[in-house]
Amino acid sequence: AATATATVINNNSNNRTTVASPEAPRSVVQTAPAPAPTKRHWSWEALWLLALQAWLNALQNGVSTSCLGLAAKPYGRGAYQAAQSTALIIDPLAAAFGFRVRLSSLALVPIAFLLTMSHGYVLVLALDGVAPPFLSIPMGDFQGGAILLSLIVGAGRALTSYSKMRVNVLLQEFGGTKDSEHRLMMSGVSMQVGAFFGSLIMYALINYTSLFRSA
Numbered sequence: 001a002a003t004a005t006a007t008v009i010n011n012n013s014n015n016r017t018t019v020a021s022p023e024a025p026r027s028v029v030q031t032a033p034a035p036a037p038t039k040r041h042w043s044w045e046a047l048w049l050l051a052l053q054a055w056l057n058a059l060q061n062g063v064s065t066s067c068l069g070l071a072a073k074p075y076g077r078g079a080y081q082a083a084q085s086t087a088l089i090i091d092p093l094a095a096a097f098g099f100r101v102r103l104s105s106l107a108l109v110p111i112a113f114l115l116t117m118s119h120g121y122v123l124v125l126a127l128d129g130v131a132p133p134f135l136s137i138p139m140g141d142f143q144g145g146a147i148l149l150s151l152i153v154g155a156g157r158a159l160t161s162y163s164k165m166r167v168n169v170l171l172q173e174f175g176g177t178k179d180s181e182h183r184l185m186m187s188g189v190s191m192q193v194g195a196f197f198g199s200l201i202m203y204a205l206i207n208y209t210s211l212f213r214s215a
Contacts, residue, residue, distance in 0.1 A: 045105050046171060046174055048105060049167045049170055049171055050171075050186060050187065050190045051190070052167055053164065053167045053168075053187055053190040053191055053194065054190040054191070054193050054197075055112065055116075055194060056112070056115065056160055056163055056164055056167075057164070057190075057191045057192075057194035057198065058194040058197060058201075059198065060119075060157075060160050060198075061194075061195035061199050062195070062198025062202040063119040063120075063123050063202060064087075064119060064153070065199070066199070066202040066203065067122050067123050067126035067202065067212070068083060068122055068126075070125075070213045071122045071125035071132075071149060072146070073213055074132040074135055074145075075132065075143050075149065078146070079143070079145075079149060082146065082150045083149055083150040084153075086150050086153065090157050090161070091157055091158075091161045092161070093158075094157070094158035094159070094160075094162045095162065095164070097162050097165075098162050098165025098166040098168070099165070103166060104170075105170055108166065108167070111159055111162075112163070114159060115156055115159050115160055115163070118153075118155065118156035118159075119156060122149070122152070122153065122156075126212050127211055127213070128211060128212055128214075132145050133145050133148070134148060167187065168184060171183040171184060171186075171187050
């Protein structure tokens with residue numbers, strides 16, 4: 001840096017003496033250290049919810065989508081249309097309850113068990129060697145078995161939609177809003193992974209084995 005100078009005049013002579021003046025103090029700018037990257041900690045409860053999300057989508061997109069038509073085949077086309085229409089109507093209504101009916105993550109365990117049983121019923125009914133129940137019992141325009149299948153499918157779809165939405169709400173509430181976007185992104189990943197593997201497994205079983213009814 002340049003040094004400021006001052007001139008001192010000597011009265012006894014014509015000489016001029018140049019002396020250095022004190023250097024001006026420098027301003028020091030201190031920069032704050034960069035913040036350390038935030039580590040995301042996942043609790044066992046959050047991991048359970050992600051696994052549940054994957055399982056629910058495997059059931060819905062794998063078992064229900066692939067096996068419902070085969071399970072309803074002995075009862076006729078009307079049974080399949082009734083079960084599918086019931087599920088589509090209930091789906092958005094049940095999802096809305098995910099915000100209102102506030103169940104904990106542990107309360108979703110028995111619901112997951114019931115969903116596994118209901119989808120298992122559809123899966124077993126789609127097998128080639130299984131006789132459909134209540135096939136010869138008429139109840140109006142449908143057989144008793146067709147009505148039972150529609151009720152099971154509708155109840156299963158309602159619980160599935162509610163549970164999927166409830167899982168997202170619980171994941172968003174963990175740790176406040178700090179990492180809510182990341183947790184919801186991981187929930188979406190779990191949904192896609194579960195749907196992919198569920199559909200892939202059921203596609204292989206239906207098309208490359210003789211376990212299920214012919215379409």
